[in-house]
Amino acid sequence: MICDLCKKNQAVMRYTEVRDSRNTEYNLCRECAELKGLAKSLNLALSSLGDMLAGMIRDISSEQDDDNAAQCPKCGLALTDFKKLGRLGCPGCYQVFNASLKPLVRQIHGINDHLGKAAPASGKIKAAPSENRVERLRQELQAAVLKEEYERAASLRDQIRQLETSGAK
Amino acid sequence: MNLPDNGIQGLIGQEAGWLKTPDSDPGVVISSRVRLARNLAEHLFPGRSEQDERSLVREEIRKASSSVNYFGDAAFFDLEVLTQLDMTVLWERRLISSDLMDKKNGTGVLVGRNQSLDLMINEEDHIRMQSLLPGLDLIEAFRIVDQVDDQLQQRLEMAYSPEWGFLTCCPSNLGTGLRASLLIHLPALVRAKKIEKLLNQLECQGILVRGFYGEGSEVAGDIFQISNRATLGRNELEIIENVERVGRSLMEQELETRRYIMDRARRQTEDNIWRAFGILANARMLSTQEYLELSSSLRLGIALELFPRRRLNALNKLLIITQPAHLQIMLDARMEAPERDGERAKMVRAIMADFV
Numbered sequence: 001m002i003c004d005l006c007k008k009n010q011a012v013m014r015y016t017e018v019r020d021s022r023n024t025e026y027n028l029c030r031e032c033a034e035l036k037g038l039a040k041s042l043n044l045a046l047s048s049l050g051d052m053l054a055g056m057i058r059d060i061s062s063e064q065d066d067d068n069a070a071q072c073p074k075c076g077l078a079l080t081d082f083k084k085l086g087r088l089g090c091p092g093c094y095q096v097f098n099a100s101l102k103p104l105v106r107q108i109h110g111i112n113d114h115l116g117k118a119a120p121a122s123g124k125i126k127a128a129p130s131e132n133r134v135e136r137l138r139q140e141l142q143a144a145v146l147k148e149e150y151e152r153a154a155s156l157r158d159q160i161r162q163l164e165t166s167g168a169k
Numbered sequence: 170m171n172l173p174d175n176g177i178q179g180l181i182g183q184e185a186g187w188l189k190t191p192d193s194d195p196g197v198v199i200s201s202r203v204r205l206a207r208n209l210a211e212h213l214f215p216g217r218s219e220q221d222e223r224s225l226v227r228e229e230i231r232k233a234s235s236s237v238n239y240f241g242d243a244a245f246f247d248l249e250v251l252t253q254l255d256m257t258v259l260w261e262r263r264l265i266s267s268d269l270m271d272k273k274n275g276t277g278v279l280v281g282r283n284q285s286l287d288l289m290i291n292e293e294d295h296i297r298m299q300s301l302l303p304g305l306d307l308i309e310a311f312r313i314v315d316q317v318d319d320q321l322q323q324r325l326e327m328a329y330s331p332e333w334g335f336l337t338c339c340p341s342n343l344g345t346g347l348r349a350s351l352l353i354h355l356p357a358l359v360r361a362k363k364i365e366k367l368l369n370q371l372e373c374q375g376i377l378v379r380g381f382y383g384e385g386s387e388v389a390g391d392i393f394q395i396s397n398r399a400t401l402g403r404n405e406l407e408i409i410e411n412v413e414r415v416g417r418s419l420m421e422q423e424l425e426t427r428r429y430i431m432d433r434a435r436r437q438t439e440d441n442i443w444r445a446f447g448i449l450a451n452a453r454m455l456s457t458q459e460y461l462e463l464s465s466s467l468r469l470g471i472a473l474e475l476f477p478r479r480r481l482n483a484l485n486k487l488l489i490i491t492q493p494a495h496l497q498i499m500l501d502a503r504m505e506a507p508e509r510d511g512e513r514a515k516m517v518r519a520i521m522a523d524f525v
Contacts, residue, residue: 010373029373053341075213087293089217091210091328091336101340105333108341111402114334116345117315120322136410 003029011052027055053086056107072096134163177255179244181490181498185262186283187301188485194304196472196481197420199352199392202263203310203409204299205318206337206346208328214338215272215291223275227290233324234279234288237317243281248273254503257494263301268292286313293338294346296321305416307349307409315405334401344401349409351416352381356391356469357426358419360438367422368393375399376415381461390461395419431473442470450521454510460491460517467524476524483520491516 003011009029071078077089079097088094094101106112137160144153187200208214212226234240248256248269259265265278269292279288288298300314321327328336334344342348358364368378375398380388395415397408430438445466449455455463468484470476489495491513497504500512 010375053339075217077217085216087216087338088214088336088340090213091208094330094333094336105340105343105401109344109399109401111399112332113402114330114332114344115402116334116347116404116408117318118331119327119329119335 003027003032005029005032027052053108056104057083057086070096134160137163176244176246177251177258177498180262180264180280180284181258181495183284184486185301185489186285187303188482188489190303190481190485192478195420195424196304196468197354197423198305198416199354199485200301200303201305201307201310202299202301202350202352203307203314204297204348204350205314205335206294206342206348207296207298207318207321207335208337209295210326210328212295214293215275215295216293216338220274223291226295227275227277229325230288230290230296230321231277231279233321236324237320239286239313239317240279240281240288243279246278246280248276248278254494254497258498261492261494262489265289266292266297282313286317288317294342305351305413305420307351307413307416308406311347311349311405311409342400345403345405345408347400347405347408348396349412350394350396351412352392352394353416353419354390354392354465354468355419355423356465357430358423359391361426361430363422363426367419371395371415374415375411389458390465392461392465427469427472438469438473439475442466442473442475446470446521446524449517450524451518452514454507455491455514455517456506456510457492457513460487460513464488480524483524487517487520 003009004026005028009032011027011029069078069080072089072093073096074092075089077093079100082088082093082097082100088097102112137156141153141156141160144150144156190196190199209226209229212218212222215223215226218226231245234243246255246259248265251259253270256265256270259278260267260270262284264280264284264287266289269276269278269289272291276289276291278290281287282300285301286299287301288296290296298314298317300310300317302310330336335346337343337346355364358367371378377396377398379394379396381390381392381394395412397412400408403411445463449460449463449467464484464487467476468481471478471481471484490499493506493509496509496512496516504512
């Protein structure tokens with residue numbers, strides 16, 4: 001979720017401004033929150049995914065003109081229930097409420113596509129992550145050598161060797 | 170790798186695998202945890218289903234898990250029949266969430282691999298499995314839990330869509346269903362007042378920061394929990410490597426700051442640590458919070474070689490057994506806070522007697 005003020009950083013908190021008896025809600029990043037004098041104590045830095053989610057769902061509710069009475073045929077959950085609870089009722093809900101969920105999912109994760117492990121029944125082949133990892137470690141090793149961080153380079157070299165031998169077996 | 174068959178008492182008697190910090194570990198990252206959320210394709214999510222369906226789901230998962238190698242000798246706890254105190258012990262050992270304690274009906278937890286692997290049934294999702302290891306080792310923690318997932322998926326069809334990956338009750342867990350977290354001890358960064366700035370930067374890197382007990386908890390004993398925010402749109406290793414990279418960088422900055430404060434303020438730092446030791450070795454009453462704060466100084470003292478390295482495991486053990494439910498079960502007595510504070514102090518004094 002992007003900060004409503006600078007439109008640049010990740011927002012980390014929600015803030016309600018009351019002006020002329022009208023409430024305006026913002027999602028703010030740390031820096032903008034500090035500018036507004038909101039983030040002083042250490043406790044504020046602690047994330048609460050639950051609170052943020054509730055805020056995002058409220059946003060979606062106001063933006064979407066969905067039929068709030070829409071109901072999942074399998075579990076009976078109505079879209080209004082989801083907006084209240086922030087939780088879905090069954091796997092089928094994702095299909096039924098797809099249009100309303102899309103913008104929310106994008107807000108939470110920044111993207112709408114699954115790139116991880118696939119379920120076996122889906123027929124997708126699981127990526128071989130170890131190769132990527134060796135490649136990445138090699139790049140880090142190169143960077144470490146350039147920066148003359150030899151201790152780190154040695155440890156990276158060992159990690160690469162270990163991965164390569166375990167992969168060769 | 171025997172697991173206790175005598176219930177909660179057995180768990181307490183067995184030292185959890187994730188608390189045994191290897192000697193080579195600098196001791197900044199206390200533990201690494203990777204959890205996966207999964208749901209069975211054919212059932213309503215636990216929050217939406219009736220008790221009968223939840224019990225059915227629980228049986229299906231238990232049956233499937235009996236063929237998972239790592240769960241060969243697992244202990245199963247049915248939360249419906251546990252007392253509140255027993256459940257709190259599971260929570261204090263990080264084996265279950267407080268959410269699971271509230272739900273009870275049709276829920277359970279499987280505990281295996283010296284308490285470093287466990288699977289909660291019918292929490293928010295049908296399956297929440299986690300692997301917990303000492304030190305900084307998210308890759309290995311993931312490897313273990315990924316294998317469990319593979320084996321479960323041979324027997325159970327999980328809710329999955331090509332677009333959104335594994336489907337979870339809350340959209341914030343969609344996709345990989347993976348949360349990788351590190352419990353990290355940063356006393357020098359706290360003392361040098363560098364911590365706020367550092368942690369605030371983390372939020373921008375897609376990292377969540379929480380206190381000792383996870384979501385909604387306060388920071389205690391200079392221990393922080395960091396984890397990934399997004400679960401969708403990256404593959405598992407990218408998520409893990411990001412958290413690991415951030416953890417490693419925090420660890421390096423912590424170690425550098427330790428060198429710095431020992432260089433510039435050695436006397437004050439040592440004085441502070443020895444005073445903490447003085448209180449712990451002599452106090453007649455200690456609250457959980459005070460114990461956490463003071464033991465943070467001892468943990469730092471071990472890293473700065475004021476105390477023998479082998480005492481780290483004693484501190485890890487105390488971290489768990491000084492908690493309220495553990496105290497009461499171990500002493501087999503129901504106690505109010507002041508009495509617990511007295512017993513806690515006694516327990517800590519006994520360890521401090523040969524700590525130096």
